[in-house]
Amino acid sequence: MPLLAGWLWCAAPERTRLVRLVAAALALSWLGDTLPAAFTGDAAFLAMVGGFLLAQVTYVVAFWPYRHASLLRTPAVTGYVVAFGVLFGLCAPGAGGMLVPVAIYGLCLTAMAVLATGVGTLAGLGGAVFFVSDGLIALGAFADWYDPPAPGFWVMLTYLAGQALLAVGAVRAGGVTATTGATAPRSTAPE
Template identity: 65%
Template sequence: MTDVVHTRPALRGRSTRLAAAVFLLLTAVHLVAQLAGSGPLADRTQWFLMPALAAVLWCATAAPRPRLVRLVLVALAFSWVGDTLPDLFDGDAAFLAMVGGFLVAQVVYAVAFWPHRRDSVLRRPAVLAVYVLAAVVLVGLCLPGAGVLGVAVVVYALCLGTMAVLSTGVHRLAAIGGAVFLASDAMIALGAFTDWFAPPLDGFWVMLTYLAGQTLLVAGVLARR
């Protein structure tokens, strides 16, 4: 019986390291593909990024997994929907499919982090004001070009900002992840709804910050435990 008890953590550790190695390899290939302008390779590797990150979280936690872990796994699943569903559509439909997947992911993240709100910046008005200002500025910049999607822009910004604020209550790593995730989605929104935001290699920077944000959120959840 003792051998079984000692074997399970060891097996979990090996599984976690394997899942992390797969995720890091996929991340490296994807980012290189973004830099090289290889659209097909970037698209294909993006399909597997969130499942690999979810596997890291799954392997690193023992059953029964707590509420926080279960909900973050659901958020990663909807992030995967946002990554893959747009490939089935073209134009505006693809953009809306992406936004829909990530909107649900942000809501699930916020629900997951809600029990830790007392440790968040909600109790630090000066820091909270920075997040509110960032969301207001983002909405203000995007609304003129959003047209009929104006309401969707406001709703998404509210959910995204709420997720970033509540992530500060989980762990410092999660707080950084939430802020970086906010920056990633801000770049997508500015690229979609403004004429002036067109940085070089924008796909690379969006994906770099997106993957860093998601990874730090998962790392923060694991550190919290």
């Protein structure tokens, strides 16, 4: 994540609000990746979820100005709502005392994925792939029946691809206005 954040910072033609917040979300994701090493058991899992929750909230704040161009107020948002509902339903029986944090995290993750669609196609795809990655983690943590081959490989593949697509999407958003999706001069891009 630090390398991806560095690439984002260098590749972006301007340090717009979107670029700054996506870089912060990448840094918080790295915190979610590394902080669990300082703990054991449930505390390690909570540290990971805490770091990633902060990252998801930061992504939501970054993408919020683009909500009018997103799927938020379209029938297509139903797909994201159904995906969250199914994932939550599959994880809820095994979540125990983590049920409320799982629900809160899942709602933030879903909001991020939906709002990312307003930034552009690549960011929207990145949000969906990141949703899949975290869904795989949730299933591994809370669904006893979930036992795919090489689960860590699939989690990391979707995690890295999702984050990379979000970063590339932020760079490509460049001079696209948050409210209309039209190309605007750099000076009027959302800050």
